[in-house]
Amino acid sequence: MPNPLFAKHEWLKPLLPRNPREKHRVATSLELLFDLIFVVAIATAGQQLHHALIENHIQTGLLFYSMVFFALWWAWMNFTWFASAYDNDDVIYRVMTLVQIIGSLVLAAGIPLAFQQHNFDVIIIGYVIMRLALVSQWFRVAKNDPERRITALRYAFGIILVQMGWLLFHFSPVAFSIYIFVFLVIAELAVPIFAESHQMTPWHPHHIAERYSLLTIIVLGESIVACYAAITDALTKQAFDQALILLMIGGVILMFTMWWAYFDHEIAERLDSRKRAFTWGYGHFFIFISIAVIGASLAASIDVATHHAEISTQMMGYFIAVPVVVYTASLWMLHEAHHLQGIKKWLYPLTSLIVLAIPLFSTAIGYTVFAISITYAARLIFSKCYLAR
Numbered sequence: 001m002p003n004p005l006f007a008k009h010e011w012l013k014p015l016l017p018r019n020p021r022e023k024h025r026v027a028t029s030l031e032l033l034f035d036l037i038f039v040v041a042i043a044t045a046g047q048q049l050h051h052a053l054i055e056n057h058i059q060t061g062l063l064f065y066s067m068v069f070f071a072l073w074w075a076w077m078n079f080t081w082f083a084s085a086y087d088n089d090d091v092i093y094r095v096m097t098l099v100q101i102i103g104s105l106v107l108a109a110g111i112p113l114a115f116q117q118h119n120f121d122v123i124i125i126g127y128v129i130m131r132l133a134l135v136s137q138w139f140r141v142a143k144n145d146p147e148r149r150i151t152a153l154r155y156a157f158g159i160i161l162v163q164m165g166w167l168l169f170h171f172s173p174v175a176f177s178i179y180i181f182v183f184l185v186i187a188e189l190a191v192p193i194f195a196e197s198h199q200m201t202p203w204h205p206h207h208i209a210e211r212y213s214l215l216t217i218i219v220l221g222e223s224i225v226a227c228y229a230a231i232t233d234a235l236t237k238q239a240f241d242q243a244l245i246l247l248m249i250g251g252v253i254l255m256f257t258m259w260w261a262y263f264d265h266e267i268a269e270r271l272d273s274r275k276r277a278f279t280w281g282y283g284h285f286f287i288f289i290s291i292a293v294i295g296a297s298l299a300a301s302i303d304v305a306t307h308h309a310e311i312s313t314q315m316m317g318y319f320i321a322v323p324v325v326v327y328t329a330s331l332w333m334l335h336e337a338h339h340l341q342g343i344k345k346w347l348y349p350l351t352s353l354i355v356l357a358i359p360l361f362s363t364a365i366g367y368t369v370f371a372i373s374i375t376y377a378a379r380l381i382f383s384k385c386y387l388a389r
Contacts, residue, residue, distance in 0.1 A: 015088055015137070015145070022204060043226070044111045045065060071127065081201070082138075099130070103133070121170060124169070127163065131163045138153075148201060166184060205269070208277075209267050213262075216262055217259075224255055254377075258291065262287070286330040290323040290326040304365045328376070332348035
């Protein structure tokens, strides 16, 4: 008796467009599995940033973290938006997703080399593996979706051209590496804009909003795990003091209020045009990276509080304050500013000024984190109570 999994309709189905108004569209178990792979990669990058901060290698640490995080985020973006529009769950689609997962793991394995030896070779190899699977999927779309054939081919050949650029990046002179990297990032971001300008792919607004929400929770979770690991390590070094206790409480409050602020608004209905979708989708890079940096900074703050770091208390405070401001500003622009008026609209920037001033007057990192978290929580609670009137 033949295995139904390998029946003709399951092995190779046409990669047809999904209905963008499909009811009750939620993330699939395969998408959740794909997300879990990025838990490893984001955690690895966070650990490297943590070490760079406590060793006072700030400039190189931030530079390489930004480069690595973009690579992770962009790989997730490519898979997520394609899946929203064309996931048909046949065997070929699952196998191609497995190939992308393998590429993601190779990418994650290359993160320590990027930080420690400035070597991006393994990360580039991981990208090649992922891109082979993704490009093959776009060629399938070009064959099965005549209405968007040009869009699919623009995606496929655009990805191939940019990937060739990344391969050449390996041979670029060190003095020009950062400029070439920025150019290639712009090229990456331009490919979807160029492709979708012909005919939009049928991504599902509610599905996309849920996928972004899930990654937000993953990054928040990574931050909490990093803090927990650092606190556990601190317990083996010395007993808790008041500042360390306040750091723990402040870190938890900060993560909770960040979650509250993000999930307080329904956004799917606003993703009704190509311009808004790109602004919202690309703008989330700053939300994700700011959460991740806060997590690594909170973990590094434990080392500062226990006197096992070479970075000053004030500088460490700014590594908490600045990402909080970036996060709140990003949320304000993407979720809040369009429907708030008067003083309600300016609560975010006013709070940001206070948050940025806190490290100047704090003598211990625990007090800094606690003060920042209370300021942010007070702004959030006041905003909700005020808006509820």
